[in-house]
Amino acid sequence: MDASVIVVGAGPSGLMLAGELRLAGIDVIVLDRLPRRTGESRGIGFTTRTMEVFDQRGLLPRFGEIETSDHGHFGGIPLDLSVLGATHRAARTVPQSVTETVLEGWARELGADIRRGWEFLSLEDLGDSVEVRVRSTSGERVLRARYLVGCDGGRSGVRKDAGFDFPGTEATTELFLADIRGVELDPRTVAERVSGGMVMTANLGGGVHRIIVGEHGAPPQRRTEPPPFTEVADAWKRLTGIDISRAEPVWVSAFGDAARQVTEYRRGRIILAGDSAHVHLPAGGQGMNTSIQDSVNLGWKLAAVLRGTAPVPLLDTYHSERHHVGRQLLLNTRAQSLLILGGEEVRPLRGLLSELVRYEDVARHLAAKAGGLDIRYDVGGGSHPLLGMRMPHLRLTGVRATTSTALLRTGRGVLLDLEDNAHLRRRAQAWEDRIDIVTARAAPVPAGSPVEGTGAILLRPDGHVAWAAPDSHHDLPMALNRWFGRAR
Structure with missing residues (x-):
């Protein structure tokens, strides 16, 4: 065996999983096709639950001073997250590039073998192990491990080669995301509906602004590379009247509102986590946060099975617990997609929901979904109110x-x-x-x-x-x- 576990993908979920496995003493190789981190930051910020997860591993100090807030939204409708009374507040504007830097440093300190410039090509489940064919600068070779985990994103090669079913809905619209310099923009930290679409901005610091723009009726495109910044600037001007064409684009991306989830999170010795298992509109930054939490759920279970202290059926609880979470994630992001991207036909629904969130029970319910605090696992018989919940912070x-x-x-x-x-x-x-x-x-x-x-x-x-x-x-x-x- 080259390792007990091979993880494909060195994004947040893959790096978090590597750290969790190394905490338990399991040897792990992480493969990523890119020779270095891109510096791009699709996800920014942490939900309340992810803040708790990082705190329990002692990782929060590594992020330095984190800007937090009690302000959130559900489909562009403002929410006061303080109704949850949680120990931590949601973190704002922590770029994904910083998250990956912190998690990679932690995983390497614990002894993870992270190999960049190693591209996944194919796999074969041998029953007692998995063979993984990869390509690096030195050519093609085959690695062998007891388990393979695909953390390689929404277009996962592991998922496709292993034949996982990935049902769901196709994208119906295209949105643009860009980080830009050289322009000052008023904050629009909640998805703001404007005539003809939606816009959103966030100040990432260092003179960089994140903008998101989506026009009603903009059909999804089959792109093989990022859209030119001129497309983003033109859409922004049409919706806001503001000319940002002279700004310097740090990076640009396009995304859609497709919603898909695999029918099973584990097939033999092949396991999926993060965006490899579920894709959706990135409403409220829930995608990266859910992916990190997938890995925290999986890591200790996979380690226990590999050490021989727990039977293989323990891994079945990874699917039963996290598949339900992913299904609920798709439901709430699809609902938010309608609220954010829908036309005049959703105006009455938005008005009604805006009234309902004034009731504390409704606000608490939606805030818990947005913050990841509504998760309760089935841990067996019992009536105690704590069962299945994440342990509250107790002095x-x-x-x-x-x-x-x-x-x-x-x-x-x-x-x-x-x-x-x-x-x-x-x-x-x-x-x-x-x-x-x-x-x-x-x-x-x-x-x-x-x-x-x-x-x-x-x-x-x-x-x-x-x-x-x-x-x-x-x-x-x-x-x-x-x-x-x-x-x-």
Whole structure:
């Protein structure tokens, strides 16, 4: 074997997966056909959930000072994200190029083998391993690994060569995206409907502005290269009346509103994550954020199977958990596409929804979707309100790690004993090679919090709650067996 895992694609999902695998001690090779990072930034910013994910791995300080905001939108309708009461706020204007730089540095520090200028050509699933034919400057060769993960984007070669079904809807319109210098633009951080289409701007700093423009009825084009900037400038002038033709384009791209998702996230030893598994209108930057979270869900499960501490069926939960998330993602982005790109026929719907978001329950529901905080996995029987949810940020006393988030830095599972229950800790000792058993006291929690009255919590390495006490319907050893394999 050349590696236990080969990952194709060194974008955010591939680099995040490499880091997660290395945290668990799994050797991994990441292949990318480009000789260097492009510096382009299709995604900017992080949702609240991604901020939590980066925090639990200790990555947030690597991004430096991050501009955050409680302002969001759903289909161009403004939302106040503060109704969620989350620990973190959404991050704005963090270019994807910075995200990739940070994640690549982290993965390399952990020992990931990242090879740029290596192009994926084809694959063969041999049953007990996968052979991958690649081309580099030294010619073609075949690499072999126990698993292959395609993180190679919406036009994934891995997905196509492995024969994954990719149903969905074709693009109906084309939009332009460009980062430009040498012009000052008023901020339009929410998709703004104007006569004839929609426009959006964001100040990325350093004199660079991100613009997005879409005209009603603009048919999708079969392009083999980026559109000329003159097309973007002409569309911007038609919709806003502002001439940006003298601006310097940093990079230009075109995209559509196609919505597709594979029917299965794993086929034998071939697994898909990120845009390889789902494509959609990039409303609210959810694509990159969902892709990163795919990798966090997959990494620890794939590592446990490779180490032999968990059975192969654990990988089935990657599909069952993340396919549902992807399906909900496509539903909400298609709804936002109608609100943003639809013509006069959607005006009554926008007016009604603008009224409804004044109700706190509606605002909270839509804000949770936009921020990725509505995810709850089916982790088995039980009635505790924390089950399947991501662990809320909990301040702790009596332990070196001062928060529940910090306990997850190493990427291991955690049994958090909040009542100094020696009997409970003894029941978990047979899994100490896979989980950390921590006794601590919780700082006062707000009344009504799902943590209130909880005696112990079992956390998966991705931060989701697999078991909580008291809960008479779900036994701790059963949960440990399901998520961490048989006892020693």
